[in-house]
Amino acid sequence: MKKLLIAICLFVIGFTAKSQDYVITQLGVSADSTKLNTQAIQKVIDKAHGSGGGTIVIPKGVFLTGALFFKPNTKLRLLEGAVLKGSDNISDYPLIPSRMEGRSLLYYAALINAYYVDSFSITGPGMINGNGNRFWSTFWAYRDSMRKIGKEATNLEIHRPRLLFIWGCNQVHLQNVKLRNSGFWTTHLYQCQNVLIENCDIRSPYRPVPAPSTDGIDIDVCKKVIVRNCYISVNDDAVCIKGGKGPDAHKRSENGVVEDILVENCTFGEAHGTLTIGSESIHARNITLRNCKVENNCPILRLKMRPDTYQTYENITIDNVSGKCGSIINLNPWKQFFNMGGSSEKPYATVRNITISNIKVECKNFGDIEGNPSDSVYNIVFKDINATSEAPILKNKYQDIKAENVIVNGMPLVIK
Template structure:
């Protein structure tokens, strides 16, 4: 019997699929192998039956176009001018997306239009709702703008706040809300020029991916006071991924702008589903509103080799490290340079994070934060903020160099920190030396 290598590879890929349903896996198996010539094919969804009237639910039509594109060897699905309503869509290898000018792929407000499946969320897997766009093992994926992915978040925000007010102890995942995009288990991914708007939950979730570029995108969700804020509306969540570049992007959100994530709990270091977050470059971005330029956690274990440069913050914290007393954590090799504060917030927010704390009967684990350098910071802000950890957190080797800022207050909450150094730091026109560490609160 003659063995068809392409068929064999397709079958093996189905056997390895996780976090998707059987129908999705079976349809991937039927897809023809990706070919360079097929990549030039374009599939305009309006020409193939999708209706961009802002009313018609197009989930089945658009999914069939994705399936057709994959079965024909790949190509680009084009979303033209119009507002196309849809529930969960599942990309396949070789299928790219182009969202044209004045085009909107808008998420349905009916949660049942988002398939419930075993998915990665907040550092673990559980049955939860799929995103609007889902990609698993989609190497070389390209999603390009300048159009919009709109999560129709307002009714999901309202449901969350109403539930939280009515049911004491409501947690994030108790109220199902769809993410805008989940890309997982993929290499060589580029997302360029897309506007992410009003996601019901996280905007762009990147899980177990390598060599991902997100460039010239906008991430926007309500950032006012509760209830006029998008809960859990993170911009980009880099989860257990390596070699990630985020450049030229704009963030104005109700939660973290960029969050680096992994696992949580006392056994997190043994979690094989959560390799370290490594080699993340963030450059030339503007942070209008949100929790922080870059936040480590709240679910995170090993995060290392992170560089942020040539960025502007108009409120978000420059460096936010969440230290969970129930999780072994190691954050190291962090470089931030050429940061401009335009009526910004604080420089540091390094502190314990006890939301949903659970030691599972174990002894409190240790945490280590080391080798942080922040240099060339200019502008106006609130204060230096705070650096302190829980009882088993070691924080060492923080170097602040070439800073000239106007701050509303020189207050600086400093706890159990070793080797904090200042060089050429001026605050409100006066030279400032590194304060001495104090006893942890």
């Protein structure tokens, strides 16, 4: 026992030594909110890494920066009143190996980047503000110019940075931090395991300038992720399950399953989907959303069925959700940027084992379950639901759909 106590003490001493705080304003970072501090803050991160690790502390104030790269054994803490504000010049975000929209490619760094940084954490109560208005305005202007000449603009043609990109990290913790106004996706996790996101406030606007494709949390080829006690309101999907797209996506090593995801005790404001699987997903399983409130006009569960990608969506549970929404479920073809790439494959999807229960909502329509012609859908159960709806019918073209104690506008649910 004595040896065990000594070992624990030595571990705590060692951990404490490696947990030194590096307050940026004490290490050469200007408090002038108009001065670009990228190099100075990066020097603090590098110093902490070189000294064995530590926490980069952002004190009260506004600190303008481009892309920052966290190293092994470094963390980030933002104190009350602290704001890391992103530059709105894309040249402050280098083009590097990355991951976007289900593909591995060269893309612009995020504001905060952590590649293979185990035990990485970002804690509040301060804010990371992407300052995305210039990127959003440029995106909409470009899209409108393409439409005038009869062309479609993709999301990648206007270069925009994400707010957070965390790649290949285990034991990630995001806590009590405000994430605002990202130029592109807000929080992108790729190939991570054992992630906890709790008590975070994630927002981007619908007005006056909509913030396009600012997904709240994108979970991409990850396992064991918990999102808890968060508020999310963004101009795209709130929590989105990714993993790859294209007719050969299931064969490519950079893609893969997303599994064991829990979203609980969260509140969802405006969004395109509360929990969305797709549009870049090849295999999602063991996904649970429970004990949540919705305050929006979008689906609670949205399944995007790509006809150019093999997909399996299975073991999905939605339980104890209340509030106002657009619909309870939306399972429909998703053909945005459809591309078979010359392949002769004939992709199809399998959706099975979905349970939606204990729902009390006001919605515009109950839902749709209408995938692509070759998709298979099995064992979807609606149970103990009380809803009011302008369109009280579940549109459905599959047989294995069950409704148990589902009341809409005071009457049993009609499935057509």
